[in-house]
Amino acid sequence: MAAAAEFLADPAELGVFLGLPADDVRLLAALRAATRRFRGAVRHPVSLVTDATVLLDGTGRAELHLPVAPVVQLHSVRVDGEELTGVRAKRRAGVLLHPAGCWPAWSEVTVRLDHGHDPVPDEVAEAVIDQARAIYRLDPAIQQITTGTESVSFAATAAVGITSQWQAAVEAHRLNRGDDA
Structure with missing residues (x-):
């Protein structure tokens, strides 16, 4: 199996922004x-992965949601070890449709x-380059200074926020939104 690319953006492009x-x-x-x-926010690798194997449980429903998308090529589908033919895929959504109607529950x-x-x-x-620029520039900041018996604490920059660009990209590529309740 070919793994997903290490980065979702070109290091050279980030280097141009940072002068590095x-x-x-x-x-x-x-x-x-x-x-x-x-990748954590969208719940899948995003970049191309070839010859991956995904194990799922049958749902008793017509649609089976994959934890990956888009589907580029479907090589095989087996239900309890038996090859199943005629499976259709909603490629962009990462959903499989059972040819006979429903995926057997408990399979x-x-x-x-x-x-x-x-x-x-x-x-x-x-969006990834924008986030990487913010992470790169994040200063750990001094949190506390103690001199003798006096101590002063400062707010620490502990996290990088998100931009509307980031949020829009995540929403466009996120899978399995049904568990957001």
């Missing part, structure tokens, strides 16, 4: 952190497929 070489260790760490945050469904984007959509790359 693309192989700068802090730059790469910031880009890696922003990539992890985006084990094994799906082999290619999924994700190649190249990564521009809005995702831009």
Whole structure:
């Protein structure tokens, strides 16, 4: 199986914004952190993964939601070890439709497929670069100074906020929204 790309944006592009070489260790760490945050927010790798295997439980319903999208190619679907043919996919949504109507409840469904984007959509790359720039520039800040018997505490910058660009990209690519209640 080919794993997802390490980054959701080009390190060289981030380097241009920061005035640093693309192989700068802090730059790469910031880009890696922003990539992890985006993937966590959307709940899937986003970039192309080939020959992946996904294990699911049958639902008793016509649709089976995959934890990945978009579906690039469906290689095989097995229900309790038996090959199932005629399965259709809502490719962009990452949903499989059972050819006979419903996925058997309490069954084990094994799906082999290619999924994700190649190249990564521009809005995702831009949001990740924007977030990586903020992470790179984050100062840990002095939290407390003690001199003798006196102590002064300062607010620490502990997290990087999100932009409307980030939120829009996450909403456009997030899967399985049904558990947001």
